[in-house]
Amino acid sequence: MARSSRISCLVPVYNGERYIAEALDSLLAQTLLPREIIVVDDGSTDGTAEIVRGYGPPVFCLHQENAAAARNRGLQEVQGDLVAYLDADDIAVPERIERQMARFEIRPELDASLAYVENFWDDDLRHEMEGLDSDNPWRKPLPGTVTQAGLARRGVLTSIPFDPEIPICHDQDWYVRATECGTVIEVLPEILVKRRMHRNSLSHSGRDAVEQDMLLWVKKALDRRRSVEP
């Protein structure tokens, strides 16, 4: 199978008209092109669908509400055996897919290749970046989760579905559950995704919702851990 034809991209989106074109353009500018880019629209009410339709193949759009369910639904539609996620407000560097694909060729046992993400601030939040100390972790590259910067085997993603009860932190929850069951994950120490911080991103809205999600994720992790302890 040709390298390109193994790879499908999934881009979940909700009201992403402002940034989705940049995200899609970054995937279409990859040095190793994916066979398809599937945008999963989580009930957008803005012009997202129209923008996506304007691209045409290899960009396709489907609809599924609930962010975690949207990620799962997208998996039912992909044709590649490797799936690269990208958030609709982020940007993949041109070599992202090629670099991660190479890891699967070097390590056939690999289930998921993650990479580092680097935050960048949209103009309307530039004051935030200026308010951070230079050693603040938000100004440094961080290891990304599977949905931020992952290329993973479709079979692994379908056998460990995202938890719809954890609509915001489902990717961190996925990582914890995947490692619990022995999934082979490596983090490539290279920045392959630029993560946009903007006023509508989850990190900047709904503090309570994020906290409730984290608390439930932790509670479920503790319950699982106790259930296997002797």
Add this chain to the structure above:
Amino acid sequence: MLNGSTRLQVVGPHVAAKVMDGEAIFINLASGMYYSMDEVGGTMWVLLGSDHSLEETSRLIAERYGIAEERAYEDVEALARKLLEEELVQPSSAESAAPQPELPSTDGAGPYTAPELSRYEDMAELFALDPPLPELPDAPAS
């Protein structure tokens, strides 16, 4: 210092706390550590977290578990001290308790045991990926 009339609140905005299935979970987003407390600790936190003083909490715990109030107070104070040491709570200026909240069910609960606060550190990097930003100044009005 702590005394019977001390009331507590979580240290905002980087500490999140909730009681689920009788278990209290705390996350300190600044340190990346998270904590859990068993059923007795969860019940104590339901009370302490709703502005009940140490003394009021001890009285209700003593009634609920049929133990001496002195013993309950000793355990409530020890728990409060641990929560303070871990910088999860701070004294609050509340002057009275909120209406008594619903307490976790005692169905299937064992006999009273002093609460334990367990601390975990294994998810710090994952918390750092998507936290509500605790250290940033408020955005100017747009």
